[in-house]
Amino acid sequence: MSDLSNLYQDLILDHNASPRNFGELDCPTHRKEGSNPLCGDNLVLSLRVEDDIIVDVRFSGSGCAISKASASLMTAALKGKTIGEAEALFASFKDLLTSLEPSPASANQLGKLAAFSGVRQFPSRVKCATLAWHTLEAALHANDVASTE
Numbered sequence: 001m002s003d004l005s006n007l008y009q010d011l012i013l014d015h016n017a018s019p020r021n022f023g024e025l026d027c028p029t030h031r032k033e034g035s036n037p038l039c040g041d042n043l044v045l046s047l048r049v050e051d052d053i054i055v056d057v058r059f060s061g062s063g064c065a066i067s068k069a070s071a072s073l074m075t076a077a078l079k080g081k082t083i084g085e086a087e088a089l090f091a092s093f094k095d096l097l098t099s100l101e102p103s104p105a106s107a108n109q110l111g112k113l114a115a116f117s118g119v120r121q122f123p124s125r126v127k128c129a130t131l132a133w134h135t136l137e138a139a140l141h142a143n144d145v146a147s148t149e
């Protein structure tokens with residue numbers, strides 16, 4: 001088990017040190033800012049959606065290692081997914097982090113994103129890990145401001 005947690009931790013550290021898809025898209029179809037005031041995490045998510053498929057997605061901003069790594073892994077996971085698939089991923093991610101008894105299917109569906117399962121032991125960090133996802137949801141549904149509050 002400790003090997004597995006080390007692996008997961010390495011993945012989070014790696015994505016924090018070299019975030020994937022960092023920056024902003026030139027012509028996004030969706031763009032949203034999100035913040036987690038409890039920790040001071042801020043990010044801007046920009047997406048290009050064509051025919052219900054997320055063809056490109058980037059994030060920028062600043063925040064703690066968990067928020068950055070989560071945004072990085074999220075953007076990597078979202079490319080090529082339909083909006084429905086993206087929302088299903090978010091539901092599984094939330095389930096894994098916040099349910100008393102997460103469904104084993106959630107972890108299976110999440111792949112690398114399951115690296116954040118250890119965060120569930122630290123409720124204050126759950127908001128860091130879900131910020132990018134809340135921002136995604138707000139971007140897709142054109143909510144005013146994304147916030148973990």
Ligand code: ZN
Nearest residue numbers: 039041064128
């Ligand atoms: Zn944070």
